[in-house]
Amino acid sequence: MSEAATQAPPQVAGRAPEATFAPRSLDDLRELVAARDGRTLVPVAAGTQLGLGNAPREPFALVDVRGALAGEVEHEPADLTAVVPAGVALGELEAQLAAAGQRLPLDPPHAGRATIGGVLAVGTGGPLRTRHGLPRDFVLGMTVLRADGELVKAGGRVVKNVTGYDLMRLWCGSLGTIGIVTSVALRVLPRIETVDLRFEAGTLAEGQALAERVLRADVRPEYLELTASGTGWSGLVRFPAGAVPLATEIAGADLAPAGDGDYVAVRDLGFGEADALTLRASCPTSAIGATVAAIEALAPSRMLVRPLARELRATWEEGAMPEAEAVAGTVGRLRAALAESGGAVVAERLPHGMRGALDPWGRAANPARMTAVKAAFDPDGRLNGGRFVGGL
């Protein structure tokens, strides 16, 4: 295996890799991971989340895993399952499922090109998490390449299974720090007919109240997003087609057909080329208003609230950046305020210049246990060392 001759490899949190590898087979990838060359390995696929987390411990090498983790999807429509090589892009998977009338309702930023392995490693959802939950909620089983080069699996490929420890949940959202996902068995769903609508919500509180009414009426929106616009808040919602008449009645707002780009705009908010600082906060319903107000004071370029998923995201474009101290101060206060309820504020994109002032993750509730997890599966910090919570 040779080092790939690519031009100008991407930086990771402002640092340049010492080398870039592109193993062509799983065996090559295993060999590369198992080799103890003193480097931190940073697995990368589509690279949609390379700005997430701390800088890797140096020296480090990028490992483009797409070649090694490519392969055929084994879709079993009758079982509502699919076994997917981790290097398959979500968009490609979605197309294949759609041909059989099924879907995987995961839509993190850049869901078209993001790979399933990357999506699971990062673990965050998109608009559809409102109805369907996080990526981890679709995982039935996984095979993972551990830092010592061993392939290990957990779970299976049936939709209901409690055989053995649920390591899949530990792997999901671990940012590849305790293993590289190589293959995953997923639960999939039938496609349903839906309608995307938009509305003017008025104030944030009014938008939240509308969301609550819709939830309580059991109309089951696939997503419901509120975005800050010049004068107030706008909403974007996807209903099952059959629920539209009742939903319209309950919403108490004028629902208009959504525009073509509306959904992708909220899905990818914060992950555009010009977006330099992106914050994601998860907080209890009762704290959403105060959290939004604190962030609004920093004049974000765009902001969205996912009221039913208790998540919000704000982004600042280059040229519209607030002072680093102001950001650090606000984030620090929000983290302290949310600590009791278990909320979090994560900097998903952070300009290099702000890294000294702001920890992108904040502190985990139980750092010692987190450290024990890392030590159990990657004692030498070979995989993504340094990038995760607490520098794990």
Added chain:
Amino acid sequence: MTVSAGLLQALRDVVGKEHVLHKPEDLLVYELDGTIDRSLPDAVVFPGNTEEVQAVVRACNGFDVPVTPRGAGTGLSGGAVPTRQGVVLATARMRRILDVDPVERTATVEPGVPNIQLSEIAAEHGLFYAPDPSSQKACTIGGNVAENAGGPHCLALGVTTNHVIGMEVVTASGEVEWLGSHGPDPVGYDLRGVFIGSEGTLGIATKVVVRLVPVPDTVVTLLAIFDDVESASETVSAVIGAGLVPAALEMMDRVTLQAAEAGLRCGYPPDAGAVLLIELDGIEEVVRGQVTQARAACNEHGATEIRTATEPAERELLWKGRKGAIGALGRIAPNYYLLDGVVPRSRLVETMGEVARISEGYGFPVANVFHAGDGNLHPCLLFDEREPGTTARVLEAGAAIMRVCVEAGGALTGEHGVGFEKNRFMPWLYSETDLENMRRVRGVFGNEGAFNPCKVLPEGTGCGEMAHQQGALAAAGPDAYV
């Protein structure tokens, strides 16, 4: 006897004399759970709060005595059986509802709160707690967390791990900490996720935060009768093929129906070969269309009769045979061995054929109830343990059926847990490396081997031969239901 006078005194000092049992006659109830694997503990201790749980765990660790956590003891894989004796730590006194928050739609409770109570307290806010294991009137939320409990309604709504967002635990090493949180998405590894379903081997949950969901607007239950399991299974495929994800999709075979009819008078025709229960929920406008689709699927695949109910009392009647089926089997044979296996749903029919072939080969009648929607089957082998040698043979047959599930691409347990019953089958699914990798999780939580020993993973010496001799031979109770 592994509990010394010194440890006994230490336990009494922690929880008070009245909350420690140690006389053999007091201990008998705690030697088994819903299975009949038995092992008598040396002491049972009832802590009243987190601090006491922690002190008990630390005292036992200090004396190097095994600890086995216990909720209501309704488990079906021996999880609460103190396999290596020692101390049973029961959560029966920890039954407080700490908080119900209709705005956040969460409740925070102690581990000894029965599952059903969550939905009862949530009802006044128009909410409920979704996972509904069959033992929900008795089983505790702490036990549900340990086993990642499911239930007939988990097809659409998910199992315990989808509904428990955080918990305070005392780890196997005796430390108190929160896993997950009161709110969504804490940063870091999902320790909550790996703790749920760890069958009480990583620690004890002392406070549990659950998600509550709105009560459905409209619920419709369909009961369809078929001549055979094949037709009912084709209907299940057609329902799923039509794009429906029902709230529940349950099936019973001929042997089960006859027992249920004899015992419960459900009005099943004497020649019925299979009954399918389909439950749909949502807003009326949507459910109405789904009911039409489901009925069409039933008719197309030869349903001889379809009953429909919308009102709670009527729906309960349609569920009566399903819920009473296992108990009714007692009319056919004095004992049954209740299995829990999973296969890909599309292989249910052929797997049932294999199950029939195996049980016939061993000479045991078999009754099948299953969660058809997710391929989770519960064959019940019917036998009489008074016949010499029968117990060993029924266990052998059970193992052969598990093997069939694994070979069909399935798993060893869909909802009952591995426990002590099936840990020796784990190598059928996982390599030595996989199992060693799973074992590392125990180290993360400081379990050095004495915390609920002999569960989940195959163990070497020191765990006795209990399962091999007795296994999970269920005594049919009147309320048994899976």
